[in-house]
Amino acid sequence: MADTKPKPIQCKAAVCWEAGKLLSIETVEVAPPKNGEVRVKVLYTGVCHSDLSVLNGSLKIGQKPIILGHEGAGVIESVGSGVTDFKQGDHVVMLWLPQCNKCKSCKSGKTNLCDEFLGGTQGLGTMLDGTTRFTCMGKQIYHFLDCSTFSQYIVVPEMSVCKIEPSAPLDKVCLLGCGIATGYGAALNTAKVEPGSTCAVWGLGPIGMAVIMGCRKAGASRIFGIDINPDKFKQGKAFGMTEGVNPKDHDKPLHEVLTEMTGGGLDYTFECIGNVKCMQTAFESTHKGWGKTIIIGIAPSTDEFCTKPFNFAMGKRIFGSFYGDYKGKDDVPRLIKGYKNGEVLLDEFVTHTMALDKINEAFDLMRESKSLRSVINMWA
Structure with a gap:
């Protein structure tokens, strides 16, 4: 019988080795998803000012080296054990603010601040089990906000992913992940x-x-x-x-x-x-x-x-x-409907689209106030 268990994947990613330095395009290995996790093929990602703040050292989140990015959209490549809400081929938007629907905060109806965000492992740059899914040249690479969408493949907790309709343009709706x-x-x-x-x-x-x-x-x-x-x-x-x-x-x-x-x-x-x-x-x-x-x-x-x-x-x-004050899993699909009926503008925010190897240019455009939002085509 053929072995269908997910295997490690090698792909390209923009790695931040240390604050204040340019991102480096590297070949990284992405481990298979574990229990409660999914592995996503990232197709598009926005470049947000929060990424720049970590890159220049003014925002202290995670550890170095780290793969930044948190405005991503793509397709589920594989799922780990215990995952029932997602399957291979689902179109998704990544959520830096998770929605577990199990904690006191999620159940309260008073906030979108999931307890897994407030007291979880995001600030450490690891998954919930305290380990990472990225390695590069034998070194452990840390995660950013459970997303790290500057990698062609990522592993994220299922609570940090929102399923969307396949007809939604991923190069636009990725922006609903944050800004x-x-x-x-x-x-x-x-x-x-x-x-x-x-x-x-x-x-x-x-x-x-x-x-x-x-x-x-x-x-x-x-x-x-x-x-x-x-x-x-x-x-x-x-x-x-x-x-x-x-x-x-x-x-x-x-x-x-x-x-x-x-x-x-x-x-x-x-x-x-x-x-x-x-x-x-x-x-x-x-x-x-x-x-x-x-x-x-x-x-x-x-x-x-x-x-x-x-x-x-x-x-x-x-x-x-x-x-x-949005809850990602509940509200991103509603925002996509608003985009389709013309209430939510997305196309107008995208001033530049470029390949992954040009990502440092996207940050230059941001620093110089020459872009509104740059979107990275991860496979161009």
Whole structure:
């Protein structure tokens, strides 16, 4: 009888050997999936700013050497023992924020923060059993957020994979694994923006543009885009921005400018940069009594947010948002339906598509603010 048990696979991957260095295209060996795991052939992956933050050393997640990437889509190649929800050939999107549907948090209905993410092994760069599935030149290579989509093949826990319909274009829906869902959901789920409201978005990168898209979907009457690069304003208007504001164009503090422009302050503000000074400005720009600030950007872990306690006494509120308060397994298929009916824009975010061996160029484009989202064709 033929042996159908999955075997190790050799493939190409972009390896981060140490922070501050270029990614290196290497041949890696990917072990078979173990109990509760699946092995995925990654076809497309987005390049996210979180990947850059780990690459340059400002975000301390996992260990080196590591394979980055977490906005991936592909096809199930094989499944490990105990896996019943997936089979070979299923089309999937990877989830850096897992959904186990078993833990207290998943069952609570109050959060999308699965306990396996909060207290699991992601920060160590290993699978749940404390080991890795990647090796290169005899060395252990660590995982990134249970995804590592900069490899042509990956092994992930089944709770970190979402099955999608085969007709969905993988080179577009891969973006729903992180940035687009994060911004869109922050407006619709976290803030619950209301029709006729005023909103402002700090940082017109992909997440900021997705926030704008969500505010427009919710019916906001005025949507301000805040950025020091005025070249982004034209692009912002394509997603629904009504007014662009460059802080460098004003002598007054920005919160005073926005308060005057809106007759007392904004209903909703969103910080998408990860800059605590911008967070403070966004908070101070909201209307007393009901203003909401949503913090999306990830600031360095040593930074602290400061404000006057009286702001809270005046009814202003501040919220954090992780992955737009979406649960991946439940909500990615719904977002794909929104994409198909034209409510969720994805094509417009993809400014560059390139092969795996050009991935360092994708990071250069990001650093130089010349891309919105680069998508890597893993097999080009």
